[in-house]
Amino acid sequence: MCRINEKYIFKLAHILTRKPEFRDVCCIVIMVKQGGGAMDYRFKIWLEEEGEPVLGNGLLNLLNLIRRYGSIKRAAEEMRMSYRQAWGNIKKAETRLGFCLLVKQIGGETGGGAQLTPDARELIAKYEAFRSEVEAAVKDSFVKYFG
Secondary structure, three states: OOOOOHHHHHHHHHHHHOOOHHOEEEEEEEEOOOOOOEEEEEEEEEEOOOEEEEEOOHHHHHHEEEEHOOOOHHHHOOOOOHHHHHHHHHHHHHHHHHHEEEEEEEEOOOOOOOOOOOOOOOHHHHHHHHHHHHHHHHHHHHHHHHO
């Protein structure tokens, strides 16, 4: 693998951060893979608050699984992580974001569970829309420069 030069990364990041809602929240790593065939690209994006990660693909997947199953434990199992690790990741994100992502129901006769808060659902929707725009911009830029 070879990296795209820093000047190109800065230019792309500048294009993406011109929108006020994107300022100071995205980190982008773009790698260009050159092998025996055609060149391709990969990138990773996540949101940060004061230099600390808040939301990326891992937490997004965890939250979407919690939404599907209504259970932190089941979502963690599907991701092959411990309940403690899943809960720790959620608590770190909540602290950095300043709002709750989940409403937990303590077990009992009907069992426990967890549901996403309205704030969490809104964050996920915005992040997924943001990620889609970034994917389109990266693809367009890749085609422009590497055809």
